[in-house]
Amino acid sequence: MASIAPSGWYPVALQRDVRPRRLVRTRLGTTPLVVWRTDDGDIAVWVDRCPHRSVRLSAGLNCGLVLQCVYHGWSFAKDGRLADMPINDQAMPTDIKVGVVESAIKNGFVFARLAVGGEDLSTMTEVAAEDLLRPIPFDAEADLVRSHLGGLDDLSTLVTPTGGRSCVVFGHLKQRLETDTLAALRHADVRLEALRRMLEGGAGR
Amino acid sequence: MSDAAWDASDEPATWDEWYPLGSPIDLRRSGRTRTRLLDRDIDLTIHRTWISAACGNRSLPVTERLGYIWTTLGRPDHAPHPVIEYYEVDRLVMNIWSTPIKCSGLRLIDNVIDNAHFPFVHPGVLGDTEHLDQPPYINEVDAEGGFWSRSHRAWLPLTNSVAEYTYSIPSPYSVVLMIHRAGDSFRKERYDFLCVFAQPTSQDACIAHKMLAFVAEPWMDETQLRSDQQAISAQDKYVLERHQNRKLPLIGGGEVSTNVDSASLAYRTWLHQRGVRYGTLEGSS
Numbered sequence: 001m002a003s004i005a006p007s008g009w010y011p012v013a014l015q016r017d018v019r020p021r022r023l024v025r026t027r028l029g030t031t032p033l034v035v036w037r038t039d040d041g042d043i044a045v046w047v048d049r050c051p052h053r054s055v056r057l058s059a060g061l062n063c064g065l066v067l068q069c070v071y072h073g074w075s076f077a078k079d080g081r082l083a084d085m086p087i088n089d090q091a092m093p094t095d096i097k098v099g100v101v102e103s104a105i106k107n108g109f110v111f112a113r114l115a116v117g118g119e120d121l122s123t124m125t126e127v128a129a130e131d132l133l134r135p136i137p138f139d140a141e142a143d144l145v146r147s148h149l150g151g152l153d154d155l156s157t158l159v160t161p162t163g164g165r166s167c168v169v170f171g172h173l174k175q176r177l178e179t180d181t182l183a184a185l186r187h188a189d190v191r192l193e194a195l196r197r198m199l200e201g202g203a204g205r
Numbered sequence: 206m207s208d209a210a211w212d213a214s215d216e217p218a219t220w221d222e223w224y225p226l227g228s229p230i231d232l233r234r235s236g237r238t239r240t241r242l243l244d245r246d247i248d249l250t251i252h253r254t255w256i257s258a259a260c261g262n263r264s265l266p267v268t269e270r271l272g273y274i275w276t277t278l279g280r281p282d283h284a285p286h287p288v289i290e291y292y293e294v295d296r297l298v299m300n301i302w303s304t305p306i307k308c309s310g311l312r313l314i315d316n317v318i319d320n321a322h323f324p325f326v327h328p329g330v331l332g333d334t335e336h337l338d339q340p341p342y343i344n345e346v347d348a349e350g351g352f353w354s355r356s357h358r359a360w361l362p363l364t365n366s367v368a369e370y371t372y373s374i375p376s377p378y379s380v381v382l383m384i385h386r387a388g389d390s391f392r393k394e395r396y397d398f399l400c401v402f403a404q405p406t407s408q409d410a411c412i413a414h415k416m417l418a419f420v421a422e423p424w425m426d427e428t429q430l431r432s433d434q435q436a437i438s439a440q441d442k443y444v445l446e447r448h449q450n451r452k453l454p455l456i457g458g459g460e461v462s463t464n465v466d467s468a469s470l471a472y473r474t475w476l477h478q479r480g481v482r483y484g485t486l487e488g489s490s
Binding site: 049052056072085093096 | 321443460465
């Protein structure tokens with residue numbers, strides 16, 4: 001597919017979905033990403049590609065402090081540097097690293113940025129963790145989806161393109177509700193799912 | 206990235222070769238009438254005593270070797286690579302399986318000659334993390350232009366022994382693994398053969414045909430052996446279908462290698478020198 005590299009910050013996962021000892025596999029534009037959490041709580045976002053034989057790192061193992069590639073067991077520390085190369089008959093090279101993607105945690109989202117541009121994250125308003133919507137993948141082009149989200153005025157949404165004709169909708173409730181947050185989230189989910197079915201059904205293509 | 210401009214027929218190293226289409230037993234059992242080779246549809250007709258192949262209106266030459274039907278779209282100046290030992294009467298021979306894999310056939314061969322992944326992809330069967338040493342390999346090209354890589358070792362946890370491996374690659378999509386058997390004073394050294402022949406269906410997909418010809422031992426159980434070999438291949442298939450680049454990079458291509466990768470690097474250099482570009486990153490315009 002043609003390369004798509006959006007500029008600016010985009011959410012790529014919910015912080016709570018990046019669980020310990022697991023790996024999250026996603027995309028930003030056409031760049032495949034692997035997102036993982038170390039045992040000391042840091043979240044790393046990398047290009048999902050081992051520098052050795054370009055096998056996707058998301059097929060590997062989160063060992064806690066390193067991510068180990070499934071193919072030859074090469075392990076990478078959270079800063080992306082090669083930490084171990086099990087089969088090796090020489091001094092370990094110090095200049096091998098994965099493609100680290102600039103990332104930031106804000107409001108319960110893991111944001112990533114491939115190229116500078118767009119708004120700064122500091123302009124985002126604070127959001128409570130309970131008010132986050134579950135991310136919903138759409139098999140439709142990001143701009144098209146965005147154009148349909150304007151009518152949902154009790155929700156604040158962010159659309160991350162994951163290819164030429166796919167994206168993920170992230171979002172949160174605009175207003176803090178004292179009760180019935182769960183009902184409001186379910187209602188939002190229902191409406192977004194209806195939008196997804198409509199756009200994927202062919203009418204939107 | 207468009208592959209339309211790059212055609213296998215532009216490349217004798219790929220075009221003028223024999224490729225397997227499957228075993229006659231499998232083809233008859235499944236009644237398969239269509240397959241694909243180098244981006245062409247190949248029609249198969251199953252006759253009473255043989256199987257014929259055609260590409261569009263053109264009838265293709267077919268031959269049967271090593272338990273497979275082989276064909277070619279070009280004009281090779283040789284027959285399919287022989288493994289004469291296949292016909293020795295005291296061997297157990299078997300077509301293990303034919304399976305589609307979502308990567309270039311060149312990636313498949315590159316994976317077969319790589320022993321460094323054994324402790325991680327086939328733990329407990331072809332290696333383990335206690336035995337990580339690999340000796341330096343001896344890579345060379347023979348008088349007929351075939352690629353050889355010798356002096357590979359595999360630690361076999363199940364028998365607590367080290368096996369020595371020699372790989373012969375007579376053409377870009379074929380690899381013959383010769384497993385050295387312990388010799389004795391009565392017989393000259395013999396090998397167990399394990400062959401992988403890739404049928405390139407397109408630049409980034411293939412069908413892997415795997416077979417073996419082992420010296421028969423009384424303890425060998427054919428069903429168990431087939432099952433064990435398929436399990437090993439399934440583990441390799443898992444990794445092969447997770448390369449971000451399905452085609453093989455011949456020079457660099459963003460893939461970093463170390464000394465232990467000498468066989469893989471020598472194979473890629475050999476492909477480059479033969480003029481192979483189909484199925485490689487270098488072949489994309």
